[in-house]
Amino acid sequence: MTQKDPALKKRANLRDVAKAAGVSVATVSRVLNEPGVVKKDTLERVQKAIAELRFVPSAAARAINSGRTRFVGALIPTLDNAIFARFLAALERRLSEDGLSLIVATTESDLDVEAKKAKGLVDIGAEGLIVTGATHGAEFYDLIERTMIPAIITSYFDDTNPLPTIGYDNKAAAQLALQHLIDLGHRRIAVVHGPVHNNDRTLARLSGLHSVHKNRELTTVETEISLRGGAEAAAKIVSNSNKPDAILCLSDVVALGVLFGLQSKGLRVPDEVSLMGLDDLPSSAVAVPSLTTVHLPVSRMGERSASALARWISTQKRPEAEKLEARLIKRNSTIRNTVFNT
């Protein structure tokens, strides 16, 4: 009672192991970190003690010395869109291979929330950050600059950005989609997209469309990125007197919603209107009709981002930007338009 009560034994620490093995704490630390320099005989004795006491080195104590906390933070707009969930899943998988944990923070696409959560992550010792898009608040950039924390921008490619970007060329991806519809003979095209406020991905996609559209009719509808948002956009488009012969949605979730919206209004896809998405969710291949779309390699993006961040952290060398190729996936929701064909 006076000194220690062995009954309420806490987690064993280095000293306990050292005492049990009859060595100094330095030796135990060496067994943990550079077992090569310890004599085989001693090594085994210490390892036995470690196993018997079920010793696990305290991550906090390690962090205090090495400055390495072994976790990174990901700031993503939402988990409600499958595209981010898929990205995160790949990210987490790859990071855990490198012995890094992932702390998830959602921003609801609010720059202030993002800055606040980014600061929180840095304060608790995140070794790196994964962020979505290149549009962030001054506070955020200030934080990155001050702390010089490795931060990678994803979902967005721009090799002139001061931070490394790993993503696709959103502009090109949108153009790929629009070009396909044009190639099919569509002229009156409605575009449905998510909120543009502070969203550079959507903005880039839209700008791509405008530079392709030339003299064509291109009406745009902004809606929430969700099935419901898509369905509502569809209702709006159908109620319009001047119906389009194709609808291009700048994300698959929205396209699926539009599909449902059109179905509920009795419009057949693709016979009466062609429909195209952009993302290529697993769902899109299964929908009826299956959705023509542009494949964005989100899982690959997760893996590449994780690798790049892990390497950045360990080597201190800022990685290069990486462009991931988007590619057209032709399926059954688009059909040739014969009316306007010459």
Added chain:
Amino acid sequence: MTQKDPALKKRANLRDVAKAAGVSVATVSRVLNEPGVVKKDTLERVQKAIAELRFVPSAAARAINSGRTRFVGALIPTLDNAIFARFLAALERRLSEDGLSLIVATTESDLDVEAKKAKGLVDIGAEGLIVTGATHGAEFYDLIERTMIPAIITSYFDDTNPLPTIGYDNKAAAQLALQHLIDLGHRRIAVVHGPVHNNDRTLARLSGLHSVHKNRELTTVETEISLRGGAEAAAKIVSNSNKPDAILCLSDVVALGVLFGLQSKGLRVPDEVSLMGLDDLPSSAVAVPSLTTVHLPVSRMGERSASALARWISTQKRPEAEKLEARLIKRNSTIRNTVFNT
């Protein structure tokens, strides 16, 4: 050069602040933790120094003393199913209100992976765990018992479980669904469910069905929990000579997949076959036809789990199990069956 190079200034620490403010480290620590006991004059001086040096206390150093790391881990099967993504989103939102960070770990429904990742989380200092379902490996339970770490089971209610469970009565939820189909006059019912291996949620749902079905025909199809899995199950069911007049899917994702599968085979829902889900995803309300289902309050479950875990951690008092009510959501994918009606 001999001592310190002020040019490469690291993060300021307690000592730096103490020196700048002309007080001892203890006083700075007090300013941080119990500002009430510090004289107003001194308090302001220290706070000024903190602000000027942009001092942020090291979470690691705090953790080493207090044992508090301020993060918890969530072990979920996958992020690919929207239901878990929604759960996580709510969990993260609520935890961050309590100043707790969330480390996400996916298990791919593999008990060994789960045990390994759980150990990893505990080793790095997680203060609590959120796990899915009550079926876990011996290794996992051993870990929980040894470390006595607060761990909450979700998606599953069972007030006899040694760990607190916060979830719904899966058995009752499935019965609610089946009863609805029966009430509508359906007799030949096909059940589509996800993998049963190590999945107590699915198992419970199935057991609920068997205790209701009595003399009714109840064929079951196991498939992957995804739209594709659902579509494949639909193909299988349709190819069977003895077609059901209703299909009950034990998760909404699968139901949506079945819907697509039926559509691609030219079967009309609900005219030719009633379709029912279980989960109530946002998508289900938007699908055409909208999906009759049983609502499971996942967001609420995330909030309740987060609160309970936060409280458990701070008070050391194990929370009680919580049952969240499932409720029937009648929509347009089910219709009265007149053939078998008396």
Added chain:
DNA sequence: TTGACATATGTAACTAGTTTCATCAACCTT
């Protein structure tokens, strides 16, 4: 005016690791 007590602050020990430097023995060289 002295003792009692509260208030405010400092000193130093403590948390659990890593790391530098010193020590000592063993082996090799000349």
Added chain:
DNA sequence: AAGGTTGATGAAACTAGTTACATATGTCAA
């Protein structure tokens, strides 16, 4: 056999905080 090198280990200082205890003041009552 003296000196140099290498290998293995330990003592103690160090990381960045918290906290128990000591001390210095100030206020008030007897």
